[in-house]
Amino acid sequence: MFKxxxxxxxxxxxxVEVVRTAPLLDPIELKIHNYLVALRNSEARLIEVEKIDE
Structure with a gap:
């Protein structure tokens, strides 16, 4: 999964920007490097994030 x-x-x-979440919060749509990707919560938990202020 990590690979x-x-x-x-x-x-x-x-x-990474959160674009939207499904009504039951799974999956979650993210924007990274100018493209969109949907991940299950189990996959998204593998990503460590830090909130930045714009």
Whole structure:
């Protein structure tokens, strides 16, 4: 699973934006490197994030 995220360019320093969530919060749609990807919560839990202020 971790390799799959790396293949989708989820790497240290990448900016990830939450676009929307499903009504039951699974899956979640994210924007990374100018493309959209939907991840299950179990996959999204593998990503460590830090909130930045714009």
């Amino acid at each position: 799959k995220l790396l293949d989708m360019r989820f790497i240290v320093g990448s900016i």
